[in-house]
Amino acid sequence: MIAELITIGDELLIGQVVNNNASWIGEQLNKTGIRVHQISTISDSREHILRALDEAKGRADLIIATGGLGPTKDDLTKTTVCEYFNSRLVFSEETYKDITELFNTRAYQVTESNRQQAEVPEGCRLIKNKNGTAPGMWFERDNRVFIFLPGVPFEMKAMIREYIIPQLREMAGNEFIYHKTILTQGIGESFLSEKISQWENSLPSYIKLAYLPSPGLVRLRLSAYGMKDSGLEDLKITTESLIDDLKKIIGEYIYGYDDDTLEEIIGRLLREKGKTISTAESCTGGYIAHRITSIAGSSEYYTGTVVAYSNRVKENVLKVKAEHIKKYGAVSEQVVTEMAKGIRELFGTDYSIAVTGIAGPDGGTDEKPVGTTWIAIGTPDKITARRFLFGDNRERNITRTCLTALNMLRKEMVF
Amino acid sequence: MIAELITIGDELLIGQVVNNNASWIGEQLNKTGIRVHQISTISDSREHILRALDEAKGRADLIIATGGLGPTKDDLTKTTVCEYFNSRLVFSEETYKDITELFNTRAYQVTESNRQQAEVPEGCRLIKNKNGTAPGMWFERDNRVFIFLPGVPFEMKAMIREYIIPQLREMAGNEFIYHKTILTQGIGESFLSEKISQWENSLPSYIKLAYLPSPGLVRLRLSAYGMKDSGLEDLKITTESLIDDLKKIIGEYIYGYDDDTLEEIIGRLLREKGKTISTAESCTGGYIAHRITSIAGSSEYYTGTVVAYSNRVKENVLKVKAEHIKKYGAVSEQVVTEMAKGIRELFGTDYSIAVTGIAGPDGGTDEKPVGTTWIAIGTPDKITARRFLFGDNRERNITRTCLTALNMLRKEMVF
Numbered sequence: 001m002i003a004e005l006i007t008i009g010d011e012l013l014i015g016q017v018v019n020n021n022a023s024w025i026g027e028q029l030n031k032t033g034i035r036v037h038q039i040s041t042i043s044d045s046r047e048h049i050l051r052a053l054d055e056a057k058g059r060a061d062l063i064i065a066t067g068g069l070g071p072t073k074d075d076l077t078k079t080t081v082c083e084y085f086n087s088r089l090v091f092s093e094e095t096y097k098d099i100t101e102l103f104n105t106r107a108y109q110v111t112e113s114n115r116q117q118a119e120v121p122e123g124c125r126l127i128k129n130k131n132g133t134a135p136g137m138w139f140e141r142d143n144r145v146f147i148f149l150p151g152v153p154f155e156m157k158a159m160i161r162e163y164i165i166p167q168l169r170e171m172a173g174n175e176f177i178y179h180k181t182i183l184t185q186g187i188g189e190s191f192l193s194e195k196i197s198q199w200e201n202s203l204p205s206y207i208k209l210a211y212l213p214s215p216g217l218v219r220l221r222l223s224a225y226g227m228k229d230s231g232l233e234d235l236k237i238t239t240e241s242l243i244d245d246l247k248k249i250i251g252e253y254i255y256g257y258d259d260d261t262l263e264e265i266i267g268r269l270l271r272e273k274g275k276t277i278s279t280a281e282s283c284t285g286g287y288i289a290h291r292i293t294s295i296a297g298s299s300e301y302y303t304g305t306v307v308a309y310s311n312r313v314k315e316n317v318l319k320v321k322a323e324h325i326k327k328y329g330a331v332s333e334q335v336v337t338e339m340a341k342g343i344r345e346l347f348g349t350d351y352s353i354a355v356t357g358i359a360g361p362d363g364g365t366d367e368k369p370v371g372t373t374w375i376a377i378g379t380p381d382k383i384t385a386r387r388f389l390f391g392d393n394r395e396r397n398i399t400r401t402c403l404t405a406l407n408m409l410r411k412e413m414v415f
Numbered sequence: 416m417i418a419e420l421i422t423i424g425d426e427l428l429i430g431q432v433v434n435n436n437a438s439w440i441g442e443q444l445n446k447t448g449i450r451v452h453q454i455s456t457i458s459d460s461r462e463h464i465l466r467a468l469d470e471a472k473g474r475a476d477l478i479i480a481t482g483g484l485g486p487t488k489d490d491l492t493k494t495t496v497c498e499y500f501n502s503r504l505v506f507s508e509e510t511y512k513d514i515t516e517l518f519n520t521r522a523y524q525v526t527e528s529n530r531q532q533a534e535v536p537e538g539c540r541l542i543k544n545k546n547g548t549a550p551g552m553w554f555e556r557d558n559r560v561f562i563f564l565p566g567v568p569f570e571m572k573a574m575i576r577e578y579i580i581p582q583l584r585e586m587a588g589n590e591f592i593y594h595k596t597i598l599t600q601g602i603g604e605s606f607l608s609e610k611i612s613q614w615e616n617s618l619p620s621y622i623k624l625a626y627l628p629s630p631g632l633v634r635l636r637l638s639a640y641g642m643k644d645s646g647l648e649d650l651k652i653t654t655e656s657l658i659d660d661l662k663k664i665i666g667e668y669i670y671g672y673d674d675d676t677l678e679e680i681i682g683r684l685l686r687e688k689g690k691t692i693s694t695a696e697s698c699t700g701g702y703i704a705h706r707i708t709s710i711a712g713s714s715e716y717y718t719g720t721v722v723a724y725s726n727r728v729k730e731n732v733l734k735v736k737a738e739h740i741k742k743y744g745a746v747s748e749q750v751v752t753e754m755a756k757g758i759r760e761l762f763g764t765d766y767s768i769a770v771t772g773i774a775g776p777d778g779g780t781d782e783k784p785v786g787t788t789w790i791a792i793g794t795p796d797k798i799t800a801r802r803f804l805f806g807d808n809r810e811r812n813i814t815r816t817c818l819t820a821l822n823m824l825r826k827e828m829v830f
Contacts, residue, residue: 285708293700
């Protein structure tokens with residue numbers, strides 16, 4: 001099954017919005033065994049939508065288009081789709097009910113333009129949009145599937161995940177793409193590739209390896225294409241054994257697989273052990289707390305953070321000794337250790353994480369350049385502190401500090 | 416002048432890499448007065464490249480293609496370009512010299528595959544690549560310009576910025592594109608469109624309006640295409656006056672323009688007034704702190720946050736009255752007000768923000784469903800608290816709470 005994506009919106013063409021939708025959909029289809037052949041990004045214009053549909057139809061079995069389904073005047077996809085399929089707009093009671101219910105939960109009034117969102121093309125299957133007013137549309141014509149979705153990412157994603165992928169999986173039949181992703185933290189791409197070069201060279205020819213670096217992490221993805229009835233099980237066993245070999249080489253850097261995140265893994269560990277944690281942050285400015293609390297149910301094990309951006313807060317709230325800040329500086333082993341101790345006592349938790357560093361772009365010295373970071377992990381028995389040098393980009397420093405700290409805690413709890 | 420972009424690479428189709436190149440190039444061309452009509456993302460295959468070039472040629476005056484110029488076997492663009500233009504590869508002494516010099520500065524050896532990078536199609540202008548081995552190629556055929564560039568972002572960007580844009584600017588001549596974006600917070604897209612429908616209908620036909628919603632925000636973009644010598648200045652004046660009219664209708668929701676962010680605006684306001692701020696967060700779990708501290712230099716006005724995920728921390732650290740938590744619940748006007756008061760005193764700041772809510776997915780009740788949020792702003796004179804209902808998606812609740820809180824602070828400081 002060959003797919004094409006059509007992403008509609010002037011904002012994509014003028015560079016105001018990056019096309020994250022297309023890569024996300026590409027990834028989901030790929031996992032389902034459907035290959036994306038082309039992505040066309042086009043403007044919000046009738047002629048352009050009609051032509052793009054025609055072109056894609058000549059090349060693909062499945063066409064997914066996003067964007068232009070909003071309630072405002074610049075949204076032209078719905079009327080153009082009617083024209084393309086020789087259909088007309090009819091009022092859908094069911095969609096109107098969905099919209100009304102959605103608005104009730106938010107205590108909003110349904111307006112005239114919302115009501116228009118319930119007018120949908122005749123002759124298509126509607127895909128319920130539980131997060132917004134525009135339903136998705138599924139057409140089947142000339143042996144092809146055409147799907148139209150809103151461009152708002154979380155609306156589109158829920159519809160793809162919960163409705164479209166299950167449907168497509170059945171249609172995709174016997175083909176599959178098998179991916180297994182190994183997640184590493186604490187080692188750069190080039191060092192990693194050197195360490196595992198022998199292992200990489202020994203991979204069977206039908207398994208492809210890709211390096212996916214992002215700040216603080218490198219993901220390694222193994223991919224294989226094939227037919228389900230000829231060896232999917234064998235392939236899984238082969239992959240498991242390849243990963244076992246890999247663990248012997250870089251086991252200390254591997255923290256998880258596939259869609260795992262460090263904050264999820266830590267959450268699971270804390271919950272299993274019935275332990276709690278608090279954090280004390282300086283350079284990360286609340287980002288560690290944000291990552292930990294992005295997990296639903298984190299209030300069971302996470303009590304909170306003190307972001308001590310000023311030294312006064314470090315002293316008064318976290319009980320860091322003023323003379324230590326003066327003598328060693330706010331970015332020092334002494335201060336990070338006292339922060340980890342202070343927050344653990346103040347918030348009464350089993351574990352604690354403390355970080356202090358120079359995120360940049362200013363504040364660096366010869367001795368402590370921008371990127372210098374101290375991380376401490378407090379446990380019931382001891383406090384362990386380590387120094388890192390993360391480079392000169394503020395945003396990446398914050399991300400790398402956060403991921404490194406979470407992984408230090410994970411190791412402390414696992415090993 | 417109409418442009419099309421062709422981005423070549425399997426990694427873009429399977430979602431391994433987000434197409435940041437396309438949006439970046441789109442933005443640069445747009446600023447130069449060149450409209451991007453379509454972006455086509457295609458695979459590393461000869462047939463696909465040939466067909467995409469043919470299609471783009473039928474629609475555009477300028478075609479810019481990126482990717483597939485590397486030294487490995489899966490890079491097919493150069494040979495395919497030769498085929499398309501009926502050209503052949505010849506050895507370029509100049510490019511070979513560039514490669515050798517580049518490698519000398521990095522103390523690398525020039526290998527055979529690097530040497531092959533100096534083989535270039537006959538009959539094109541070469542664009543020097545000071546950051547890599549693959550030069551760019553500029554063809555002029557049938558009144559059209561075809562440009563081929565490597566896909567490595569910093570190589571491609573330097574070539575666009577330093578060579579291509581100056582050349583195109585001369586060619587583009589008198590055309591221009593003018594954009595002005597108005598940023599709103601606190602009103603949904605459909606309500607906004609109803610409120611401003613009269614204003615929208617009165618827009619001159621040469622000015623286009625687009626709605627760009629994202630969680631918690633709606634951006635309104637005015638765009639106009641025209642000729643420099645006939646009214647760029649007039650257009651700016653017209654736009655200013657349109658925005659003045661708009662302010663009379665939805666002024667309370669407008670927080671900024673173009674690339675402004677709420678955290679930047681707040682930072683500027685605090686710095687100008689020489690004031691400081693602290694935050695006390697529950698449901699946002701540190702996200703407000705993260706956004707504020709993402710601004711370089713925020714340590715000048717931001718002292719930090721206490722994320723009080725547990726009631727114990729609310730009581731012990733923020734001095735919220737235990738009996739109030741018991742009587743009114745942790746998500747209540749009383750508690751959020753005491754949080755705003757407590758953090759302001761603890762951290763000794765002029766202003767404070769406090770939030771408490773039910774982010775979800777669990778924890779809701781009939782009386783206080785998921786999404787119920789209290790936000791308080793503390794100032795030297797008073798504390799103002801408001802209740803919101805943000806819906807049932809955890810991630811969006813966190814974002815919307817954060818943006819609403821920042822905008823409440825902004826209003827408190829401005830009005």
